[in-house]
Amino acid sequence: MPDHSRRVYESMLEMSSNVDNPTPLVRLRRSVPFQHTQVYAKLEWYNPFGAVKDRVAWSLITDAEARGVKLENLVEPTSGNTGMGLAMVSNARGYHFSATLSSEIPLEKRSALRLFGTSLIELKDELCPMPGQPEGAMAKAAELGAQPGWTSLNQYKNPANPEAHFRTTGPEIWRQTDGKITHFVAGLGTCGTITGVGRFLKSKNPDVKILGAHPTQGHDIPGVRSRRALALTDFFKPEEYDGVFEITDEEAYGLCKRIIQEESIIAGPTSGMALAGVLKSVPDAPGNVCVVVFPDNAFKYMSSFQRHLPELFPSPAAPAPVAKPFEAQLDAVVAFAENSPDVITPAEASRLVAAGATLLDVRSPEEIRRLGISNTLDVPLAVLTSGATQLLPTDYDAPIVTLCALGKRSLYALLLLKARGYRNVKSVAGGIQRWSEGGLPTISEP
Ligand SMILES: Cc1ncc(COP(=O)(O)O)c(C=O)c1O
Incomplete structure (x- = not known):
């Protein structure tokens, strides 16, 4: 027992x-x-x-x-x-x-x-x-x-x-x-x-x-x-x-x-x-x-x-948002930047240029030859991203307006320039396409 x-x-x-x-x-x-x-x-x-x-x-x-x-x-x-x-x-x-x-x-x-x-x-x-x-x-x-x-x-x-x-x-x-x-x-x-x-x-x-x-x-x-x-x-x-x-x-x-x-x-x-x-x-x-x-x-x-x-x-709890691939995250940053007050209409850009701003065209020379704007500073985005700064204004407060075909590469350029220390940079929404559609002056190869 x-x-x-x-x-x-x-x-x-x-x-x-x-x-x-x-x-x-x-x-x-x-x-x-x-x-x-x-x-x-x-x-x-x-x-x-x-x-x-x-x-x-x-x-x-x-x-x-x-x-x-x-x-x-x-x-x-x-x-x-x-x-x-x-x-x-x-x-x-x-x-x-x-x-x-x-x-x-x-x-x-x-x-x-x-x-x-x-x-x-x-x-x-x-x-x-x-x-x-x-x-x-x-x-x-x-x-x-x-x-x-x-x-x-x-x-x-x-x-x-x-x-x-x-x-x-x-x-x-x-x-x-x-x-x-x-x-x-x-x-x-x-x-x-x-x-x-x-x-x-x-x-x-x-x-x-x-x-x-x-x-x-x-x-x-x-x-x-x-x-x-x-x-x-x-x-x-x-x-x-x-x-x-x-x-x-x-x-x-x-x-x-x-x-x-x-x-x-x-x-x-x-x-x-x-x-x-x-x-x-x-x-x-x-x-x-x-x-x-x-x-x-x-x-x-x-x-x-x-x-x-x-x-x-x-x-x-609602499932945690799935992390997006890195490229998609960068796209999200760009999409966010597109709505920034530094993205301006071609008309506003043209007024700034008339007042002395540098118009920085970041397209390739070939694209620029087909349709360009007079008196631009032409530095392709690839050159900018590789670190070439000698062509840029030396004054970090100098107004710069970036331009490309549709407004995306110019946005990258804007972000890049701001990261370099330029304080007064704008990007043209819709690029040269919207610029020319708006009747602003362009030049093209004969
Ligand atoms: C969890 C539980 N409660 C109560 C009872 C009822 O007990 P009884 O089968 O002796 O009536 C059972 C029987 O299976 C049980 O499993």
């Missing part, structure tokens, strides 16, 4: 929960409005593989072993948590585990199952496998389980499921509350939890109220069943409970956020749903002690949280 006070174990399986090694009960203080009723959450992710279902997985397998069933290939219809428990117990025991499940199960859960060594058979089904679907997860598991060398333990029909809770969860709660529990609340999936715990607690004190919470039809809360699906669930025994309450996705996710942010408890969506059940069903009265099951923690459900708590997950 391991000494749980030291928490030193020879194998993970020794950590399985029972009355000597219970999962914690933690009092909820801020997310419940009660003055008198004490509410304790039972944190089921403290089971060895992360969920309430570890109890069921352990019970299903040890029960089959005790009955002498030869286990080799196990197959189970599962929404995730039972699968994870079965996968890990199978790893420890040397069995191979396959899960049939809905392809709608969150990616995080499917990935975890794969990581845990499970073969996944994904099918069209509801989040919690629905009975009566010939193509669904349950039918497929039954079909495979009937093959030689295969076993389907079937948590939906196997009494070892509620039995796990009758033997462990119930006695833990009874002892942890010193028998003072008055209300027990659980979310409803296979109903193993509520039925097993409920039977144990009622056997101790028939006055303990057993209350269930379930989602609405078409819900988005993995692991639990709507009322319609519950009607087809073997361990759903409403006659043994004191009430069953329907909870919306909004209520469940909203409360889950509060549990996390106000209680510092890392609960998953069905914990929010179960707490919503508490708020709907448990009166505030002295002496009331309520225990609510929190089946697993938040980390497997980030995609569900993103859908239901969009305020916590702002849409990703």
